[in-house]
Amino acid sequence: MKFLLALAWKNLSRHRKRTIITAIAIATGIAMYIWVDSMLLGLEKESERNLVWYETASAKIMEKDFWKNIDYLPLKNSFIPEKDLIGAVEDSGFTWTPRISFLVEMYDSEGSLPVKMIGIDPKRDESVFRLKETLSRGKYLEKGKDEVLIGKNLARDLHVDVGDVVIVKTRSRLGAFQTMDLLVTGIMDCPNPQINNGVAFIPIDVANRALRMEGRVTEMALHFPEWKSPEKKVAELQRKLSGMQGTESPGGKNLVVESWRELGKDYVAIAEGKRGATKIILFLIFIIAAVGISNTMLMALYERMGEIGMMRAMGMNDREVKLSFLLEAGGIGFIGSLIGIALGAVLSFYMVNYGIDFTGMIGDMDVGYRTSGLMRGAWDLKVFVVAFVFGIVASMLVALVPTSRALKMEITECLRSEL
Amino acid sequence: MVRVVDVKKDYHVGKTVVNALRGVTLEVKEGEFISIAGPSGSGKTTLLNLIGCLDKATEGEIFIDDEAVAEKNKKELALLRRRKLGFVFQSFNLIPVLTAYENVSFSLSLLGLSDREIRDRTMKILEEVGLGGLERRFPAELSGGQQQRVAIARALVKEPELVLADEPTANLDSKTGKDILELMAGLNEKHEITFIFSTHDPMVMDFARRLVLLHDGRIVEEKSREA
Ligand SMILES: Nc1ncnc2c1ncn2[C@@H]1O[C@H](COP(=O)(O)OP(=O)(O)OP(=O)(O)O)[C@@H](O)[C@H]1O
Ligand SMILES: [Mg+2]
Numbered sequence: 001m002k003f004l005l006a007l008a009w010k011n012l013s014r015h016r017k018r019t020i021i022t023a024i025a026i027a028t029g030i031a032m033y034i035w036v037d038s039m040l041l042g043l044e045k046e047s048e049r050n051l052v053w054y055e056t057a058s059a060k061i062m063e064k065d066f067w068k069n070i071d072y073l074p075l076k077n078s079f080i081p082e083k084d085l086i087g088a089v090e091d092s093g094f095t096w097t098p099r100i101s102f103l104v105e106m107y108d109s110e111g112s113l114p115v116k117m118i119g120i121d122p123k124r125d126e127s128v129f130r131l132k133e134t135l136s137r138g139k140y141l142e143k144g145k146d147e148v149l150i151g152k153n154l155a156r157d158l159h160v161d162v163g164d165v166v167i168v169k170t171r172s173r174l175g176a177f178q179t180m181d182l183l184v185t186g187i188m189d190c191p192n193p194q195i196n197n198g199v200a201f202i203p204i205d206v207a208n209r210a211l212r213m214e215g216r217v218t219e220m221a222l223h224f225p226e227w228k229s230p231e232k233k234v235a236e237l238q239r240k241l242s243g244m245q246g247t248e249s250p251g252g253k254n255l256v257v258e259s260w261r262e263l264g265k266d267y268v269a270i271a272e273g274k275r276g277a278t279k280i281i282l283f284l285i286f287i288i289a290a291v292g293i294s295n296t297m298l299m300a301l302y303e304r305m306g307e308i309g310m311m312r313a314m315g316m317n318d319r320e321v322k323l324s325f326l327l328e329a330g331g332i333g334f335i336g337s338l339i340g341i342a343l344g345a346v347l348s349f350y351m352v353n354y355g356i357d358f359t360g361m362i363g364d365m366d367v368g369y370r371t372s373g374l375m376r377g378a379w380d381l382k383v384f385v386v387a388f389v390f391g392i393v394a395s396m397l398v399a400l401v402p403t404s405r406a407l408k409m410e411i412t413e414c415l416r417s418e419l
Numbered sequence: 420m421v422r423v424v425d426v427k428k429d430y431h432v433g434k435t436v437v438n439a440l441r442g443v444t445l446e447v448k449e450g451e452f453i454s455i456a457g458p459s460g461s462g463k464t465t466l467l468n469l470i471g472c473l474d475k476a477t478e479g480e481i482f483i484d485d486e487a488v489a490e491k492n493k494k495e496l497a498l499l500r501r502r503k504l505g506f507v508f509q510s511f512n513l514i515p516v517l518t519a520y521e522n523v524s525f526s527l528s529l530l531g532l533s534d535r536e537i538r539d540r541t542m543k544i545l546e547e548v549g550l551g552g553l554e555r556r557f558p559a560e561l562s563g564g565q566q567q568r569v570a571i572a573r574a575l576v577k578e579p580e581l582v583l584a585d586e587p588t589a590n591l592d593s594k595t596g597k598d599i600l601e602l603m604a605g606l607n608e609k610h611e612i613t614f615i616f617s618t619h620d621p622m623v624m625d626f627a628r629r630l631v632l633l634h635d636g637r638i639v640e641e642k643s644r645e646a
Binding site for chain 1: 468471473474475493494497498499500501502504506508512513514515516517521525526528529557573
């Protein structure tokens, strides 16, 4: 055993070129795997963040029927944020902001576009969303003013800019047609393409007046200090609300709490589908890495049939021959994996801190992910461990193939295959 | 020591069958220095490989120390080679990453001897084959003759009962070849190790005390010569 270890070590240290080339092949595969994984994970994480920061908040309280018909945003299914409701939310330690979401037709000189319009409380909204930070031109909304904030792609499609007036046509809560003249006060450039492409914001009191809401809102957007796993908090809050009897408003019984996962279902569904695609991409990378590893290893090993023949002629049994090559391959795998995860760490670090800007390449293409063109990575420590172990195990498995083949051959054949 | 009884060996190449050995019977006694000669393709290598348990006979039996080789499994054969047999090949077959010293000591490591014993025996045999001072060189840094000496040292260091040498001098010039043969003959006398070597070089045959002439897979002539 000791001399087998020594032999493996000598093979590694004295065949330095071969060792290095093989190790580099392994390292490249592993680094690539870590890198792509970091990118894909980063994409998913950033998507989720952009969903929560700009679109869904951590969770929302809505009327049951409003949620059921969320595609139409029916204003009649609205509610007044009563004291007991607010109390229940704030007692749970969540901050909240009221919103009125409704559909409008927005006109410019040439035509119109359907737009989702949201009435927000300019002050309160900041405690839940981060819209204000996305303002790229102009200024933010002010209470009581007939102003609108729109995403940059929508502004482009409507050919409007800061200072222009847009005409908006909609129906009030009671069903009457209503038009509003709104001054474009600011343009947003939001990392969430959904916001950029088709959403406009106005002060909530303006919406309240124009839509005859009489203090009603369509949703209360909630901010959880820790939003990654909202399910438990949502369930708890839902229980509280269901226990509340309605006073003046329809009451807690008709209200539902939905987490961002539910609210962003289209994203989550896409993400789920993409997770399948992600797995395929990672699997392909995995195969490339494995082929790279096996190629170099196999080449190195097939060259050594004669050596195996000699070892056998000298009286080493199959187990010993196998072990000596496994040790050597494991050693190469170890070196390669070590270099690979170091390289992977460097790449991940770059991706996490700087990222790669794909804006020029994909532009404003909406691929379902809520991200802009700047692709950031994320640390995935699990994958480092997995890749490291994989590098070693795969190398050893690969070495097993030609070694087993050589051991099945007659010794004379092994000896003769030395060229 | 070695008994070969009516051994036949066929090789299958595609559909054709090559009868490399067509019934060879031979007895080799302890301490013999015997040469197997014959033209190319006569079956010399085949015979040596069968005696060395590197390949299996198609028919017939081979006994080493009165034990039938055919009845042993792979592992037992490996053990037999490790303990009793030494090989020298035409192409030396040294392990390239090991130094001369390490190539030789390797066969002792397999026997599980103490470090000290391995060292002493390795240095002694290297001295004996005339490689004193070259033990740290790698095979690629040695001449053909020197490499073959390492191979001989490797075969002999474990003091095997039998050394099988397949054309040990074929890749060497005649002067070096003669030196190697003298070395082998000397070691044969001194250590009483049995040597079987093959050759088709008449100069080499002269060294043998017993000559077995193969032709077309059969023994056609045997000559003995008193030293
Ligand atoms: N692995 C093999 N497959 C097929 N035929 C073989 C094989 N090995 C040897 N032979 C054939 O068996 C016969 C004997 O070969 P062998 O190598 O024993 O001869 P040899 O006396 O050693 O020849 P040489 O002096 O050229 O080394 C030859 O006809 C050869 O072609
Ligand atoms: Mg031959």
